[in-house]
Amino acid sequence: MLLHPIEINISKNVFGEDFDFEGNKFIDKNSYKIYGTSINYLLDNKILETPDYIKIDVDGIEHLILLGENKHLQNSKIKSLSIEINELFIEQRDKILNIMKLNNFITLHKKHNDKLIDKNSKFSKTFNYVFIKKK
Numbered sequence: 001m002l003l004h005p006i007e008i009n010i011s012k013n014v015f016g017e018d019f020d021f022e023g024n025k026f027i028d029k030n031s032y033k034i035y036g037t038s039i040n041y042l043l044d045n046k047i048l049e050t051p052d053y054i055k056i057d058v059d060g061i062e063h064l065i066l067l068g069e070n071k072h073l074q075n076s077k078i079k080s081l082s083i084e085i086n087e088l089f090i091e092q093r094d095k096i097l098n099i100m101k102l103n104n105f106i107t108l109h110k111k112h113n114d115k116l117i118d119k120n121s122k123f124s125k126t127f128n129y130v131f132i133k134k135k
Contacts, residue, residue, distance in 0.1 A: 038068030050077045057084040057128070063095040073103035080132045081105065087125040096129075105131040 042048045050072060056062050062083050072078070081100070085093050100107070108130040 039065070040068055040071045043069075043072050050075050052077060052079050054078065054081045055083075056081065060086065060089065060092065063092045063099070066096060066099045070099070070103075073099070073105075076133070078133065080130060082128050082130050085127055085129050087127065100131045104134045106134050107131055 043050055054069075056065050058065055062085065066073070066083075083096060083100075085096055087093055097107070
């Protein structure tokens, strides 16, 4: 698929769900099977060590990824998370903010999005939020 120049680094795909980054019904034009697992599984089975910093940018299922890490977010080793949030996908935004609050994280006031995104683009309300653990 060719990408419009304004959509650089935006893949517009989903993993195991039928909605897109805006929460709208997603109809795939292409599909293939790929292995997926949860962060809980990777940490519980000691496949990975608990990280200090986490970046989540998965085109609309960020809140579901957090739910798959729910057992470990309280771990004091995790200092910060950067999570892409589409502010127009209200359910996603609210779930993420609630999960982070319940796990003792606060939002840094500075949020940003890709400077290549046109202010009138449907991606203009998609930001990288940075959360840090409250001390």
